[in-house]
Structures are given as C-alpha cells and as structure tokens.
Amino acid sequence: MIIGVVIKQPWEVLDYDIDCRPAYNAVGDTDKVVDVGWNVTPDEPGGLEVEAFVMGEDFVKCWFYGGNDDVDYIVELYVTTQAGRLKEDEIDVRIREIE
Numbered sequence: 001m002i003i004g005v006v007i008k009q010p011w012e013v014l015d016y017d018i019d020c021r022p023a024y025n026a027v028g029d030t031d032k033v034v035d036v037g038w039n040v041t042p043d044e045p046g047g048l049e050v051e052a053f054v055m056g057e058d059f060v061k062c063w064f065y066g067g068n069d070d071v072d073y074i075v076e077l078y079v080t081t082q083a084g085r086l087k088e089d090e091i092d093v094r095i096r097e098i099e
Helices: none
Strands: 001-010 012-020 032-040 049-053 060-067 071-081 086-094
Touching: 001 012, 032 049, 032 060, 049 071, 060 071
Parallel strands: 001 086
Antiparallel strands: 012 060, 032 071, 049 060, 071 086
C-alpha cells in the first residue's frame, strides 16, 4: 500500500517519518519495531538512494538522497516487530527539477 508521496529535486536530501503504531500497536499490544529494510525501484545509476532507521519503538525514519530528474521511484519498506510481525509499505518518491 502506498502510504505517501514525496516530491523532491535531485540535489535535495529529505526525510520522511513513518508512524508504525496504527499497524502494530492495538490496545494492550506491546509489540515494538526492531528492524527495517528497503528496496528502490527502478534501481539505476545515479538513482534515488535511501537510508532507513528504526526511531524509538514505533517509528521509522527514511532519508532520500539524489535521484534522476523526471523519474518516479517506489521505495518499498519492510518493517519487522519484536514479535515477528512483518509489514510492507511503499512511498512514491517523484524527482522533479524545478527551475
């Protein structure tokens, strides 16, 4: 499921926060996010670079670097919780040089 759209210029470095509580933490649930992985499509020279980190117990922060002008990238995020739950979400990152 696409959870957001980010529009950035090629030279910008932007971050995006993801609140994982709605997906995992039901009433009385104490499950916490322990790992995050990612994949970028298309994977191309000079393309979008991503770093993602678990922030605290319930959040993931993604940093977006570079990317080729006029290309739309899909960043797939794979979140794992302490109890072994797995969740996949996507962010649509659109690179647009604004003159």
